[in-house]
Amino acid sequence: MKRILVLGGGIGGTLVANLIARKLKKEEAEITLISASQRHIYQPVWLYIPFSMDDIRSASKPLKNLLNKRIKLVLGNITQLDAGIQKVTLEDGQQIDYDFLVVATGSHPSPEDVPGFKEGAHFFYTEDSASRLRVALEEFRGGKIVVGVGGLPHKCPVAPLEFTFLVEHFLNKRKLRDKTELTYTYPLNRVFTIESAAGYAQTLLEQRNVQIETFFNLEEVDPENKVIRSMEGTELPYDLLVMIPPHRGAKFLQGNPIADEQGWVKTNRNTLQVTGFDNIWAMGDTTDIPISKAGSVTHFEAPVVAERLVATLRKTTPHKKHAEYGGKVLCFIETGYGTATKLEFDYQNPPKTPKPNRMIRLEKILFNKAYFFLVPTGRI
Amino acid sequence: MQGITFTKEVDARGTFCPGPLMEMIRAVKSCSLGDVVAVISSDEGSRKDIPAWIEKAKQEFLGEEAVTGGYRLYCRKIK
Ligand SMILES: Cc1cc2nc3c(=O)[nH]c(=O)nc-3n(C[C@H](O)[C@H](O)[C@H](O)COP(=O)(O)OP(=O)(O)OC[C@H]3O[C@@H](n4cnc5c(N)ncnc54)[C@H](O)[C@@H]3O)c2cc1C
Numbered sequence: 437m438k439r440i441l442v443l444g445g446g447i448g449g450t451l452v453a454n455l456i457a458r459k460l461k462k463e464e465a466e467i468t469l470i471s472a473s474q475r476h477i478y479q480p481v482w483l484y485i486p487f488s489m490d491d492i493r494s495a496s497k498p499l500k501n502l503l504n505k506r507i508k509l510v511l512g513n514i515t516q517l518d519a520g521i522q523k524v525t526l527e528d529g530q531q532i533d534y535d536f537l538v539v540a541t542g543s544h545p546s547p548e549d550v551p552g553f554k555e556g557a558h559f560f561y562t563e564d565s566a567s568r569l570r571v572a573l574e575e576f577r578g579g580k581i582v583v584g585v586g587g588l589p590h591k592c593p594v595a596p597l598e599f600t601f602l603v604e605h606f607l608n609k610r611k612l613r614d615k616t617e618l619t620y621t622y623p624l625n626r627v628f629t630i631e632s633a634a635g636y637a638q639t640l641l642e643q644r645n646v647q648i649e650t651f652f653n654l655e656e657v658d659p660e661n662k663v664i665r666s667m668e669g670t671e672l673p674y675d676l677l678v679m680i681p682p683h684r685g686a687k688f689l690q691g692n693p694i695a696d697e698q699g700w701v702k703t704n705r706n707t708l709q710v711t712g713f714d715n716i717w718a719m720g721d722t723t724d725i726p727i728s729k730a731g732s733v734t735h736f737e738a739p740v741v742a743e744r745l746v747a748t749l750r751k752t753t754p755h756k757k758h759a760e761y762g763g764k765v766l767c768f769i770e771t772g773y774g775t776a777t778k779l780e781f782d783y784q785n786p787p788k789t790p791k792p793n794r795m796i797r798l799e800k801i802l803f804n805k806a807y808f809f810l811v812p813t814g815r816i
Numbered sequence: 817m818q819g820i821t822f823t824k825e826v827d828a829r830g831t832f833c834p835g836p837l838m839e840m841i842r843a844v845k846s847c848s849l850g851d852v853v854a855v856i857s858s859d860e861g862s863r864k865d866i867p868a869w870i871e872k873a874k875q876e877f878l879g880e881e882a883v884t885g886g887y888r889l890y891c892r893k894i895k
Contacts, residue, residue, distance in 0.1 A: 588838050623841070624834050625868055651872045653841055667845060668873040726831050
């Protein structure tokens, strides 16, 4: 019997394990999933925590309850992957062998990569940081707020823009907008990676009177003097700083032969196969594919990984429908004042951005509410 | 352009904007004063974006050179 091992119990790992379990008969393979956390976390909820628009408890469910009964769940922190001898080692010394492997260990913010970041900057990309930022915003009485991106790539590329629109609305509601100077910084010479969407977002920022500082590559945060400095030599003062930290792939992948120094796994953008290994696939945030690190990407990649893995195991060709990932991305963008827009695109077609409206926001909220029922179990 | 010696080269062919620009930024960040960094890009946008960033960051753009499947762009770290 073949042994299938899935690393990570987030959006990608949970979904792909369930899809594989559905496709294969029990006697064909045993499926094991390793996760550092016993909870399955839905991170998009974190965007709303700083504004008290949602509750941190609604962002997670026990992972066990979302997995097909035949999947064996192992809880533990992976510290080593040896792809040559097909073995994974956990922090407690446990070793697990595999025949087929899926890497879906996501990405994580790495504030320690920027001097002064941990002491001086807020963010909302972890449970704790989002909750701390809620308190800071609650206590904010006016001054300079700087929101920015401290390194590329990072997950959910639209979240810093969404945060800016939401904080602007929040300040308005609290009658603090007149007393606040709001600035948005970005490492490129536009406000977003994708050029066509950047122009649109810039217009919206300008309409809301947000100052824009592009080509700002964060070099250091100086909490004592309350300023940030960029590689380009720009200095910006702040009273409240909200920065997306640089990101990395899981620690055990950083410098592993299947990945680069940052932990991004070398992955074929169509087959999702890991370069040089016929029995390993990678999906979600951890890949080095130059595409958004977004839950929707992982969601659309999962059927391809499941189809290809099963076909390899059975020595058949993958069914045409899910043979390749075409680069599909769907991102909702909160634009404040009860409205949202969305970006939908793939490798061939650049995004079109509809005018922000209430219907799209409703779609986003409903999707977030229905997420646990619909996505990890593979209902949609 | 040929004959420029560089300290570090990053081959970013096959990645799309902002990949090559970010590679340039990363390389300049991690190298020493006086070093020359070369980035090879197959993305047309890089020929505009990379020199624009070098100018903004007050580094020295040494030019570009056509190579198979793209361009090699050079930057000297001067500050
Ligand atoms: C604030 C915020 C808002 C977002 N909003 C959106 C949105 O609106 N739409 C959207 O599409 N995406 C959004 N995202 C992005 C989305 O959450 C991620 O892209 C998505 O979770 C990636 O899925 P994944 O399976 O690759 O990784 P994850 O979901 O992060 O899962 C990784 C898993 O790997 C496990 N793991 C990691 N390292 C180890 C280890 N060493 N040992 C064992 N287990 C390990 C973790 O415990 C976890 O179970 C948002 C993200 C944030 C932070």
